[in-house]
Amino acid sequence: METSPSKIPVGISSCLLGHSVRYDGDHTKNDNILQHLQTHFDFKPFCPEVESGMSIPRPPIQLRHTPQGIRCVRVENPSIDVTDQLQSSAEQQSWLEEICGFILKKNSPSCGIDCVKVYRNNDFERTGSGIFAQYLKKRYPTLPLEEEDRLCDPQLRENFIQRVTVLHRWKQLCRSEITVNQLQVPFATQIDRHEP
Numbered sequence: 001m002e003t004s005p006s007k008i009p010v011g012i013s014s015c016l017l018g019h020s021v022r023y024d025g026d027h028t029k030n031d032n033i034l035q036h037l038q039t040h041f042d043f044k045p046f047c048p049e050v051e052s053g054m055s056i057p058r059p060p061i062q063l064r065h066t067p068q069g070i071r072c073v074r075v076e077n078p079s080i081d082v083t084d085q086l087q088s089s090a091e092q093q094s095w096l097e098e099i100c101g102f103i104l105k106k107n108s109p110s111c112g113i114d115c116v117k118v119y120r121n122n123d124f125e126r127t128g129s130g131i132f133a134q135y136l137k138k139r140y141p142t143l144p145l146e147e148e149d150r151l152c153d154p155q156l157r158e159n160f161i162q163r164v165t166v167l168h169r170w171k172q173l174c175r176s177e178i179t180v181n182q183l184q185v186p187f188a189t190q191i192d193r194h195e196p
């Protein structure tokens with residue numbers, strides 16, 4: 001994926017940008033994110049389900065308790081387990097090394113960070129994390145992650161921008177020779193450098 005030199009690269013669930021990649025062929029475009037964050041970030045859209053080989057439209061999937069633990073399976077046929085398919089596709093995304101944050105679609109069995117429904121028979125509890133989100137948390141523990149609805153809150157949004165900016169600055173420093181002066185650049189100055 002190409003990176004804009006003036007903006008910080010941030011991954012985002014494709015459906016939030018208006019890409020029609022959902023299981024039902026629709027999208028969940030979030031205008032609030034576009035309005036407030038596209039001036040800061042160079043969005044890198046990614047749909048873990050489509051990228052793993054699933055079609056559009058496709059049978060819906062869900063997290064479910066199984067004898068093998070919590071797995072991601074087809075809703076209408078839980079014997080079809082897509083957990084490994086999603087996991088191995090995520091492991092092949094080398095571009096994730098370059099990004100400084102990820103905005104994820106809530107409630108998704110692939111993208112949801114927390115409180116995703118986990119089914120046991122016909123009941124569910126909101127204790128799960130989507131397969132792709134789990135991978136991001138484990139593989140990139142310092143990567144700022146946020147669900148799209150929380151970014152409607154101005155304070156949470158500002159906090160996310162700051163965390164992304166700090167990681168971006170750190171990655172830049174790691175690519176150059178780090179000096180004490182560079183480390184002492186006030187944080188506010190670092191943010192200002194990314195104002196459009």
Ligand code: SF4
Pocket residue numbers: 013014015016021022023046047048049050105108110111
């Ligand atoms: S897998 Fe993620 S990006 Fe793809 S449609 Fe579902 S929520 Fe959107």
